[in-house]
Amino acid sequence: MTKPLLRGLLGALLALAAGACGADEPPPEPPEDEAGDGPTEEPNSIMPGVDDMADALVNLTARRWEGPVTPWPAEHDRPDAPASLRSELLPLAVHGPAGRLPELLRDLEEVAAFVSAGGFARPFPDGSLGGGPEFDVYLEPTETLVEVRPDRPLGWSFLDGVTAHALLDPGVPRGDRLACLAQAYGEALALEADPAEAPAWHRALGSFLAWELTGRFGCADAIDRQQSDAGLPWVGSGDLQAADGGAGGGLLLAMLSQRHDGGDGAFVRELYQFARQRTWEDGDLRASPDLWQALDRAVELSGDRLGSMIEDFSVVRGFLGQADRHSPMQALRGLGPGASPAVVFELGLDDLPHHTPNGPELQTHGTVFARVDVRGASAQSRLRVWLRGEYGVEWGLTASRLDASGQELARLSAPPRRHDRRSYLPVELTADTATVLVGVTNLSHRLPDDDLPDSNGRAFRLIFDLVQEGHVDAEE
CATH class of the missing domain: 2.60.120.380 (Jelly Rolls)
Known part of the structure; x- marks a missing residue:
């Protein structure tokens, strides 16, 4: 029940009770305005103070979120583009120099079809921010080769969410483009569904989906950076954000998928849904549960223990790269010598x-x-x-x-x-x-x-x- 409705009902009940107690007394006459006085403000109830009392009761009994909060992600303007091309098969659009758009759109369609076949939802429609409701990718220079930017909060969703678009650097080589687009698409899905989550987890999903499609952990495929300093966290945090493009988090998700769903991605997909929340108060986003809390609970429900699982995964890391022919997880073989741990x-x-x-x-x-x-x-x-x-x-x-x-x-x-x-x-x-x-x-x-x-x-x-x-x- 919403606060205005509850306040109104309480006010009506209090007014009826007051009227019943004083039914034999005539209502007091309002004082006459004296010369020079302006019109008096009409009370918003038949009994002064009832609304204040109702507000106090509502504030006393209504549920209040006292957990962690985080600001909504800052909105970003869309870049200008000389041309646009929209898919006739899927809600996708690409923007940039006209001569490069057909090939870019074909790659983006391949990514979207692969991700949808894995059971993931499509990006939220963004109205007409890119000229239509499609998910938009812009050929635009960016230091990180690929970048996902939030637009604005969803006004119609029961759960928290935003719309987003992606930038792809025009200098990305043709052979890397599919992995970059897969990272952008997956990162956008994670950001849109859970804007309160740490950006490192958004990149992790993009890196994981890129690995599933191409065998590379994201656009930079920086698994060697993560493995060469395995003392870093799996998913970068705060000032320790690993400059790996999400490869560490993608590797963690790949191991989770191999352990809990046989490699079809269902566990990872539902994990991200499990962590979504609804912020009913005005202001900042609810920041709990986050992905680690959701993972801890999901692992517990599966009969596993997070600490034991992380310890097992740490051993698996020792069998990647040059020693991967003996890896307990066959799907992680073939990552190359750069994946060997230090x-x-x-x-x-x-x-x-x-x-x-x-x-x-x-x-x-x-x-x-x-x-x-x-x-x-x-x-x-x-x-x-x-x-x-x-x-x-x-x-x-x-x-x-x-x-x-x-x-x-x-x-x-x-x-x-x-x-x-x-x-x-x-x-x-x-x-x-x-x-x-x-x-x-x-x-x-x-x-x-x-x-x-x-x-x-x-x-x-x-x-x-x-x-x-x-x-x-x-x-x-």
Whole structure:
């Protein structure tokens, strides 16, 4: 029930009650205007003060949003274009030099048809901002090769939403254009459906859809930047926005799809719908639930746990690039050598025992790797690994035994400890073990907020030792 209607009903009830109590008393006569006085203001009810009392009751009992809020995205003017071309098949339009538009429109139609076949909704009609209701792409110079800009809030939608358009840099090579358009189209879908979400998540969806269509994570295909510094968050936050064009978030969504829907994208599609909200108050947008909150809940409903899943994904990152023939997720093979993660510590038997210097600071869900070559170790040896992390977050520690070809033979994981920065793993070395890949992940103590700087970055160090059969282990 809306506030005006509720206020009116309360006012009427109070007035009726007052009238019933004083039914035998004649209504007071209004005072006569004195000379020189202007007309008196007519009361808006039959009983002075009833409206104020009704307003007070409404404000006392009405639901109020006390969670996080964020401003509506700033509206952007459309660029001028010398020519336009509209699709006869789909609600799409392209704008720019006339000679380049037919080929651009064919590519955009291919992208839109592919995304729609995956069950995603089409962009919202924008009235006539681009000369018609279609989704518009403009050939316009931009520093990021592709850019999606919001227009204005939807006036007819029950849930929050905006319309948007995209800019594509005219200098994008022909071979990159399909991936760039897919990124723009996906980013526009995410922005339009959830304008309160962090822009990094909008780019993540665009990067994911570009990978599904072309095998490239977005226009820049900067998966190498994300993998070379895996200590960064999956989805850039605040002042730590990774300059990867959304490749980190796209990689996360690709792994989610492989784990939860077999790679058809249904989990990702519904995740973005799950995070939408409705702001019924005037002013800023409701900013909760965000994508991390929706993901945490969706994973829980599937019987999984977000922390365990992130830890599993961190191991998968170690099998991309040059080692991807052994990747547990076959769909992520073939990303190229640039997708190989950086190994921070490389050790051999002669280096043991070894105390590493402090490792790089890991942001929330960031991961780094250490590799120990154990070829030549005596039978039934045991590699012992200790982790000592800074306080304030949960730590994940994994160890994978690999054969000479890089195939994972077995994996160990130390249970995260909420109030303990220490972890320990004893790795039994079999005859076919050539190397041990150790992963360290900052699991934080709360969900990330990608609208804010990450204050949960923490450093760590590792300790390695090799002992023989019969040695009694102790964590200290």
